[in-house]
Amino acid sequence: MKVLVNILCANDCEKEPLQSMVEACRSDLHEVHINICDYSLEKNLKNKMSCKVVDLPFEEIKDHEKKLSELCGQERYDVVIDIDCSIELEPDFLKDLELSWLDDENVGCIYSDFYSKSKNGHKIYIHQKSMPVVNNSLPLIAFSVDHYLRNIHNENVKGLIISNTISKHIPKALCSIQNA
Numbered sequence: 453m454k455v456l457v458n459i460l461c462a463n464d465c466e467k468e469p470l471q472s473m474v475e476a477c478r479s480d481l482h483e484v485h486i487n488i489c490d491y492s493l494e495k496n497l498k499n500k501m502s503c504k505v506v507d508l509p510f511e512e513i514k515d516h517e518k519k520l521s522e523l524c525g526q527e528r529y530d531v532v533i534d535i536d537c538s539i540e541l542e543p544d545f546l547k548d549l550e551l552s553w554l555d556d557e558n559v560g561c562i563y564s565d566f567y568s569k570s571k572n573g574h575k576i577y578i579h580q581k582s583m584p585v586v587n588n589s590l591p592l593i594a595f596s597v598d599h600y601l602r603n604i605h606n607e608n609v610k611g612l613i614i615s616n617t618i619s620k621h622i623p624k625a626l627c628s629i630q631n632a
Contacts, residue, residue: 453551455484456529456597461537462491462513467500469540474503476541482531482551487523489516517609520600529597530554538630539591540569545626549594553620560599560617561610563590567628577625592627 457477488505490497491513498505553559567575603612
């Protein structure tokens with residue numbers, strides 16, 4: 453599958469965690485393209501990273517869902533994943549996410565369980581509900597690009613896909629979110 457991963461950076465991100473995210477997105481199973489979406493005010497990620505960085509206006513982060521066509525450019529993708537730069541990805545998360553489920557026209561998205569990580573590094577497993585998913589604020593959701601583009605002119609594109617298609621739950625923690 454051809455996968456577009458958009459790493460969203462609303463604030464200035466440190467190079468090492470960002471580089472770890474990029475490395476975790478590499479896959480032997482899929483053709484993966486990575487955009488680092490720099491919504492920060494500083495706009496200095498291009499100086500830090502060797503992969504593609506897209507400078508975007510800070511005020512437009514709330515409209516990120518509408519930018520898929522722009523971020524795809526001339527390429528044709530099967531899957532899109534938007535990930536906040538504060539998320540810590542597990543190794544081989546793309547393999548474990550079982551993206552082949554999106555070959556089924558009825559499946560609009562795939563989501564996984566995750567860890568909640570404390571400041572001292574302790575991880576607590578967070579189990580997600582199986583179908584249907586009711587929350588599009590999960591840290592890791594892969595969407596069918598076909599479903600996404602069909603609904604791009606609607607409000608809350610991701611919510612619409614989640615509520616109108618089958619969502620596949622992967623019962624494995626594939627990322628960590630940092631506790632406040």
